[in-house]
Amino acid sequence: MSTAPPPSSTADQLPLRERKKLRTRQTLIDTALERFTTDGFDGTTLDRLCAAVEVSKRTFFRYFSSKEDVAMAPTQDLWTAFLDDLEIREPDHQTLLAMLQDTLLAALERMPDEGWAHRVLLSHRLTATTPSMDAHGLQFCDRTSRQAMTLLGRRFELADPQGLSSRLALDLLVAAFHRALERWAAEPGTPPARDDLAVHVRDAFAAIPGSLTLRVEPRSERR
Amino acid sequence: MSTAPPPSSTADQLPLRERKKLRTRQTLIDTALERFTTDGFDGTTLDRLCAAVEVSKRTFFRYFSSKEDVAMAPTQDLWTAFLDDLEIREPDHQTLLAMLQDTLLAALERMPDEGWAHRVLLSHRLTATTPSMDAHGLQFCDRTSRQAMTLLGRRFELADPQGLSSRLALDLLVAAFHRALERWAAEPGTPPARDDLAVHVRDAFAAIPGSLTLRVEPRSERR
DNA sequence: CCACATAGTGCCACTGAGTGGCATTAGCTT
């Protein structure tokens, strides 16, 4: 599934083998994002990508489950951190939705700032251009929220017999994150900062209540 | 894009050519759903599917954009009807979200009952089993809600400067529909009825407000 | 009734993603 744990910040004293693996993985990710961005996703064949990294195609598929997968690694790392955090978190009398927001923001803070934001930005732009990447990204989020749902059910008392409301809360979390990412990526500022993304996440969550009460009027221009 | 209009109920006096095309399309859909269900998605090669329908592979791709696409046709028809309906609908002083719900239910009512529900059920089961179908399905919904968003912006005054809340309302619509589909498909009742699905849609929408206010408690079992 | 234009189709060859199997290498162990 290629969901290798994100390179833990202070893990430089791993066995040589593991360090090498992490390095190969990271090189594949970086090179892939680079090539995909310059030559396009379809314009980059796996053969050439592998040749550039000097790795056999067979090996590529031992690290990533698909061509799309390699480009989604940065986002995957975030959600993996999210799930880890959710596993530990204590419910401090807040709303479920607020707790989810806090967990996401906490996970975000744990991402390595240098490089990560840039990778996510490239990755997101690719998903906006490449249908198959978009599809895989959405499916990954769906899978993650499913996992989160079982995790919630296991750890907490939800007072929600059918589980419908809590499941929708997770859907809202994913939706808010997507909107935040969208706005963040559209910002003119050249160096994309991780903390700016956090701001957009807060904005998106703040807009949720409005989405239930918003009313619509026909356009004022009558003809 | 293979988004052919759903076979309009009273369209039997089309030119011969068109009738033939519609028939081929429908045969492909039905046979595909059948084969995918019995032999599995991956277990069914396009070559064999095409052989069964007596159509060349080249022709298959003139009707559908991918192997996944053919199996998602039933759901696509629903969302196409949804967009059509949204184009006409007058905002009668309700909430945006309520309007979206009504539009979806109206579109649902316009689906041909015989066969359609069954096809959707098969299709949904396949998405639950086959990752690539799941991915394509999610992407289709995403694309549809994007279209709906531009449509809303064109037709209505949204009183939502950033458009964030209205976009989230669309996300909620999609989420609610997915949950409804999920529950509906899980129901024991053998003959899946279109109207049952409508009931689940109403349930899911009813659960939305709760998803904002739901609180979480730690599991009562202390050790 | 007979061309004629043209949409739709079949056929064939080709690219590229992804997989299975087995030999080989490189890191770890004692």
Added chain:
DNA sequence: AAGCTAATGCCACTCAGTGGCACTATGTGG
């Protein structure tokens, strides 16, 4: 240093999807 095992490379294979061109059938004008 010898041996064990995980990781890798290599090769051949399947199958989704595309491009190109020839062919057929439908609808149209003489």
